[in-house]
Amino acid sequence: MSWQTFVLHLFTYGILLYSIILLICYVLIGAFSISETRSYLHKNSFTDYRLLASSTETPSMSILAPAYNEGANIIENVRSLLSLHYNNLEVIIINDGSKDDSLEKLIHAYDMYKVDFFVNQQIKTKPVRGVYKSHNPVYRKLIVVDKENGGKADALNVGVNIAHNDYFVCIDVDCVLEQDALLKLAKPFLEGATQRVIAAGGVVRIANSCIIEGGRLVKVNLPKQFLPRMQTLEYIRAFLLSRMAWTKLNGLLLISGAFGAFDREIVINCGGYNTNTVGEDMELVVRMRRYMEERDEPYKVAFIPDPLCWTEAPSTFKILGRQRNRWTRGTIETLRFHKVMLFNPRYGILGMLSYPYWLFFEFLAPIIEFFGTIGLIIYCFTYAINWSAILIMVGVLCMGILYSIFAIMMEVLTYNQYKGRKDILRLVGVAVLEPFLFHPFVVWSAIRGNIDLIRKRNSWGEMTRQGFATEKKAS
Amino acid sequence: MLILGLLVYMLSYMYFKSVYDKKFDKWSLISDLLIRKAIFYDDDEIEDHTLIPVTARAEKLMRDKHFRKLLVNEITSAKKNISGISADNLKHLYVQLGLEKYALNNLTSSRWYIKAKAVQELTIMDMNEFVDQIYSYTDDKNDLVRMEAQSALVQFKGFDGLRFLDTITSPISNWQQIKLLQQLSHLPPSDIDMGLWFKSANSSVIVLALKLARNYHRFELHDDIISCLDHSDSWVRIEAIQCLNEIYTDETSDHLISRFLNETIKNQLAMIKVMQTIGTDKDVLFLLDLLTFENDEIKIHAARALVQSSKNGMISLEEYSKEVEYPINEIIMHIKGEIAA
Numbered sequence: 001m002s003w004q005t006f007v008l009h010l011f012t013y014g015i016l017l018y019s020i021i022l023l024i025c026y027v028l029i030g031a032f033s034i035s036e037t038r039s040y041l042h043k044n045s046f047t048d049y050r051l052l053a054s055s056t057e058t059p060s061m062s063i064l065a066p067a068y069n070e071g072a073n074i075i076e077n078v079r080s081l082l083s084l085h086y087n088n089l090e091v092i093i094i095n096d097g098s099k100d101d102s103l104e105k106l107i108h109a110y111d112m113y114k115v116d117f118f119v120n121q122q123i124k125t126k127p128v129r130g131v132y133k134s135h136n137p138v139y140r141k142l143i144v145v146d147k148e149n150g151g152k153a154d155a156l157n158v159g160v161n162i163a164h165n166d167y168f169v170c171i172d173v174d175c176v177l178e179q180d181a182l183l184k185l186a187k188p189f190l191e192g193a194t195q196r197v198i199a200a201g202g203v204v205r206i207a208n209s210c211i212i213e214g215g216r217l218v219k220v221n222l223p224k225q226f227l228p229r230m231q232t233l234e235y236i237r238a239f240l241l242s243r244m245a246w247t248k249l250n251g252l253l254l255i256s257g258a259f260g261a262f263d264r265e266i267v268i269n270c271g272g273y274n275t276n277t278v279g280e281d282m283e284l285v286v287r288m289r290r291y292m293e294e295r296d297e298p299y300k301v302a303f304i305p306d307p308l309c310w311t312e313a314p315s316t317f318k319i320l321g322r323q324r325n326r327w328t329r330g331t332i333e334t335l336r337f338h339k340v341m342l343f344n345p346r347y348g349i350l351g352m353l354s355y356p357y358w359l360f361f362e363f364l365a366p367i368i369e370f371f372g373t374i375g376l377i378i379y380c381f382t383y384a385i386n387w388s389a390i391l392i393m394v395g396v397l398c399m400g401i402l403y404s405i406f407a408i409m410m411e412v413l414t415y416n417q418y419k420g421r422k423d424i425l426r427l428v429g430v431a432v433l434e435p436f437l438f439h440p441f442v443v444w445s446a447i448r449g450n451i452d453l454i455r456k457r458n459s460w461g462e463m464t465r466q467g468f469a470t471e472k473k474a475s
Numbered sequence: 476m477l478i479l480g481l482l483v484y485m486l487s488y489m490y491f492k493s494v495y496d497k498k499f500d501k502w503s504l505i506s507d508l509l510i511r512k513a514i515f516y517d518d519d520e521i522e523d524h525t526l527i528p529v530t531a532r533a534e535k536l537m538r539d540k541h542f543r544k545l546l547v548n549e550i551t552s553a554k555k556n557i558s559g560i561s562a563d564n565l566k567h568l569y570v571q572l573g574l575e576k577y578a579l580n581n582l583t584s585s586r587w588y589i590k591a592k593a594v595q596e597l598t599i600m601d602m603n604e605f606v607d608q609i610y611s612y613t614d615d616k617n618d619l620v621r622m623e624a625q626s627a628l629v630q631f632k633g634f635d636g637l638r639f640l641d642t643i644t645s646p647i648s649n650w651q652q653i654k655l656l657q658q659l660s661h662l663p664p665s666d667i668d669m670g671l672w673f674k675s676a677n678s679s680v681i682v683l684a685l686k687l688a689r690n691y692h693r694f695e696l697h698d699d700i701i702s703c704l705d706h707s708d709s710w711v712r713i714e715a716i717q718c719l720n721e722i723y724t725d726e727t728s729d730h731l732i733s734r735f736l737n738e739t740i741k742n743q744l745a746m747i748k749v750m751q752t753i754g755t756d757k758d759v760l761f762l763l764d765l766l767t768f769e770n771d772e773i774k775i776h777a778a779r780a781l782v783q784s785s786k787n788g789m790i791s792l793e794e795y796s797k798e799v800e801y802p803i804n805e806i807i808m809h810i811k812g813e814i815a816a
Binding site: 042043045046051052054055057058115116117118120121122133187189190191192193194265398401402405406408409412413421424428 | 482486587591595646648649653654657679802806808809816
C-alpha cells in the first residue's frame with residue numbers, strides 16, 4: 001500500500017467513523033428530546049401558573065439587564081420588564097458606562113434619584129458610580145445602577161452584588177419576554193425537592209418580522225429576511241432538540257445569556273461571571289456545575305421548552321459573522337478553563353459525556369468539516385475523484401437535512417409558533433438550502449473564531465440591531 | 476426516504492389536525508349546549524334520579540373517547556369556575572353520563588399522566604366517595620400522581636386531609652406545598668394536631684408543618700419550632716428560623732443567638748433578618764458584635780436589625796462607626812436612605 005493510499009484510507013475512514021458517531025449522537029438527541037418534551041408537556045398540563053402569581057411563597061427574583069448604549073429603546077424596554085407578571089420581583093438595569101444618554105433618559109422617564117447604597121462587593125467588579133431609585137412608588141421595583149464600563153460579565157456581576165433576591169434572571173435588555181415568562185422559569189426552582197436546581201433556561205426565539213407593540217409580542221411571523229429565517233431553524237433545532245435532550249440527561253452546559261435564571265447563592269460562591277471570556281454564559285453554567293460536582297451535592301440545571309423570550313437575530317453577514325466568531329471563542333475558552341473535567345469520572349455525566357460532546361462535536365466539528373472539505377477538493381484535483389469520501393459527504397448532508405426536518409416536526413407537534421402550512425413548507429425549504437447557503441458561512445466564522453483566539457484577539461464585536469417591527473410598520 | 480417520510484408525516488399531521496379542529500369545534504358546540512342545560516337546570520326539579528335531558532346526538536357521541544375527553548375537559552373547567560346549585564348540577568350530569576366510571580378505570584392506567592388526570596378529574600367533580608381509592612396514591616412513586624392525590628385529599632377533607640403527612644415517605648416539593656397551602660387558605664383555620672409531623676423523618680413534612688404553624692399563628696408550637704433549629708437538614712432549619720418571625724416569645728432571640736455560630740451563612744442571614752422583628756435592647760450587644768464579622772452581608776443585615784430592634788440602635792451604630800470607619804459609615808448611610816424612603 002502506497003503512502004498516498006494509506007493517507008486516503010485514513011482520511012476516508014476517519015471521516016466515516018466521525019460521521020457515524022455524530023449520527024448516533026443525533027439519533028440519541030432526537031430520542032431524548034422526544035422523551036423530555038413529552039414529559040414536560042404532560043406535566044405542564046397540570047400546572048396552574050396563577051398559583052405562583054398569587055402566592056406569598058413565590059421565590060423572590062431579580063431581573064438583571066445590562067445596557068450599553070441602548071438609549072434609543074431603553075425606556076420602552078424597561079417598561080416591558082416592569083409589566084411582567086410576577087409578584088416578588090425587582091428589576092435592575094445596569095448602565096455599563098454607556099456613552100449615550102441612556103442614564104439621563106431613565107432618570108427623567110422614571111423620576112429617579114441617586115440613593116446612598118452600600119454595594120457589597122461579593123464579586124469584584126469595576127466601580128459603581130451610583131445607584132438610582134424612583135420617587136414614584138409605581139416604579140418601586142426598579143433599580144438603575146450606573147457603573148464604569150467593564151463589559152457584559154462585569155455588569156452582570158454588579159447586578160448580582162446589588163440584587164436582594166434568592167434568584168436572578170439575566171436578560172438582554174432588548175429582548176421581549178412573554179408576560180408569564182418568569183412564572184414559568186421560577187417553577188423548576190420550586191420542584192427540586194431532592195436536588196437543588198441551580199439554574200434554569202428557556203427557549204429563545206427569533207423576533208425578526210414579528211410584531212411587537214408596547215414591548216409585547218403581538219404576532220409571530222416567520223422572518224422575511226434570508227439570514228434571520230435560517231437562524232430561526234437553527235434556534236428551533238438547538239433549543240427543541242439539543243437542549244431538551246441534554247436536560248433529560250442532566251448534562252446541559254449552556255443557558256443562553258439572553259435569558260436564564262440562576263441561584264444567586266451558588267453564583268456568588270462560584271465567583272460570579274468570568275470577565276476573561278466572551279462566552280460568559282456557558283462558562284458560568286459549567287463552573288456552577290463543576291462547583292456542585294466537586295461538593296458532591298445533588299443538583300440540576302433545568303430547561304423548559306416554552307417559547308418565553310424573543311430576540312432580534314443578526315440580519316447581515318458582517319454582524320452574524322462577529323456573533324459566531326464570539327460564540328466559537330467563548331466555547332473554546334470555556335473548554336480550556338475546565339479541561340480537567342474531560343473524561344474525568346469524578347464529574348459524572350458532565351465529565352464523561354457533556355464536556356466530550358462539546359469538545360468533539362461543537363468545537364471540533366467545524367474544523368473537521370472545513371479541513372475535510374478542503375482536503376477532499378485537493379485530493380480530487382491532485383489524484384482522482386474519491387467517490388467513497390464524496391458518498392460520506394452526501395450522507396452527512398442528508399443526515400443534516402433529516403435532523404432539521406425532524407426539528408421542524410417537533411415544532412409542529414409541540415408549540416407550533418408558525419401556524420400556516422406555507423410557513424412550515426418555507427422552513428422545510430430552509431432545511432434543504434441551509435447546508436449550502438448558510439452553514440458554510442457559519443463554519444467559516446467558527447474557523448475565524450479559532451484564528452482570532454490564536455492571535456489573541458478577544459473583542460466582543462459590536463452588535464447593531466435594526467429594531468422590531470411595530471403594527472404600523474407591518475401594515 | 477426518511478426525509479420524505481418525515482415530511483409526509485408532518486404534513487399529514489397538519490392536515491388531520493385541521494380536520495379534527497373543525498370536528499372539535501362542532502363537538503364543542505354540542506358539549507357547550509349540554510353544560511349550559513345542566514348549569515341552568517331548574518333547581519326544584521333536580522333530585523338523585525332526575526335525568527338532565529341529553530340529545531340523541533350527544534348520547535351517540537359519548538361512545539367516542541375523543542368526544543368524552545372534550546366533554547370532561549369542558550365540564551371540569553366549568554366546574555372550577557362555578558359553585559352552588561349549578562356546580563351540583565354539573566356533578567349530576569357527570570355522574571348521569573357515567574363519566575366517573577371512565578375516570579376510575581383510568582386510575583389503574585400504567586401511564587402516570589392518565590392516572591394523575593383521573594385523580595384531578597374526580598377531585599374537581601367532588602367525587603368524595605372515591606377518597607379511599609385516591610388516598611392510596613398520596614405516596615405514589617410518580618410525583619404528579621402523588622401531588623394530585625394529596626390535593627384531592629385536602630379538597631375532600633380540608634385540614635383532616637393532611638393526615639397523609641403522618642406516613643408519607645416521598646418528598647413534597649415547594650411547588651406542591653404552595654398548592655396545598657393555597658387550597659387550605661380558602662378554609663377556616665384549624666388547630667389540627669401537628670405533633671407527629673414535627674417528628675417526621677421526611678424533612679419536607681416538617682417544612683410544611685412549619686409553614687402551616689407560621690401561616691396559622693400556632694403559638695403553642697413554639698417549642699416544636701425551636702427544636703427544629705437543631706435539625707440536621709438546613710432546609711428545615713431555615714424554615715424554622717423564618718417561622719420564628721411570626722411565632723416568638725421573649726426568649727426566642729436567645730435560642731437563635733446560641734445557635735448562630737454553628738449555622739451556614741445563608742441561615743445566619745435569615746436569623747439576623749428575624750432579629751429585625753423579634754430583637755430587643757438585650758440583643759444590641761450581639762448585633763454590635765456581628766459588625767466585627769468579615770462578611771459585609773452579615774454587617775449590613777446586623778446594622779439594619781440593630782436600627783429596627785432597638786430605639787438606641789442608630790446611636791449605638793454611629794458610636795461604633797467612630798471606632799471602625801469603613802464600611803460601617805457607608806452602611807449607616809445606606810440604612811438611613813432605606814428609612815427615609
